[in-house]
Amino acid sequence: MPDPILYIGNKNYSSWSFRPWIGMRATGIAFEERLVPFDMENGNPDFQTFSPTGKVPVLVDGDLTIWESLAILDHAARLYPQSHLWPENTAFRSQAMAMSSEMVSSFMALRSACPMNMRRERKPIEVTPAIAKDVNRIQSLWSSSLEKSGGPFLFGTFSIADAMFAPVVNRLDVYAFETMPEVRAYMDTMKALPAWQEWETAGRAEPWVVAEDEA
Structure with a gap:
């Protein structure tokens, strides 16, 4: 199966993008990164092509689309339990x-x-x-x-x-x-x-x- 795709915004500013990105990267979970900048007053209309909320981050995993940082991280933790993204204790x-x-x-x-x-x-x-x-x-x-x-x-x-x-x-x-x-x-x-x-x-x-x- 292909790696999931993580859509993110500007790395200098996008705190919500940073959360799932660093969680997955730091624990060795493979993903394809697609950065769509929001250097416009109201984000970027291109977000609408992949995001149900018109915001980032969004994870596309096969036919499944997941929005919201914590939900993306929880999905990754359940899909890749070897990552130990949630503490074992x-x-x-x-x-x-x-x-x-x-x-x-x-x-x-x-x-x-x-x-x-x-x-x-x-x-x-x-x-x-x-x-x-x-x-x-x-x-x-x-x-x-x-x-x-x-x-x-x-x-x-x-x-x-x-x-x-x-x-x-x-x-x-x-x-x-x-x-x-x-x-x-x-x-x-x-x-x-x-x-x-x-x-x-x-x-x-x-x-x-x-x-x-x-x-």
Whole structure:
């Protein structure tokens, strides 16, 4: 069977594309990458040719089309159990799902004020109470998981939870948030992944610029 096709947006900016891409790449799951840039005000009309929502990412696996980052990662985990994308430990697996789901639905202040940007100059922004609340919650989640698992990833080995929070690692880094030592060590571990470095290098080389890049 041919490899599944993962449609993604700009590597410099597309946080939702980054999540399934790094999850699959870091665990050795083969896929064909198709990048469709969104260097337009409202995305890209070409998205409609492969995406039921008009957004990225989308995974096309034979006759099956899957949208939404967490659903793509869960599909990959079930199709390739040898990837161990979900932790083998039952308790860890449930917590990883809870954390991943919280990432989908939460942290709106941080996500709005601090878009993912691989080539942004590292400098701080004005931190509002809402942003500080989000960052504190994230650091609490990470430090608690690292303490329980022993690291170096949130649940010991790389998992879907790490993939879902990968864009947040970029945000805390390039927007120069103060972090706890164990959080900084975790961020360094994520950034040292060959998959991370492959994505970041490609993102930095992209020609497309959107408004956030000028901020």
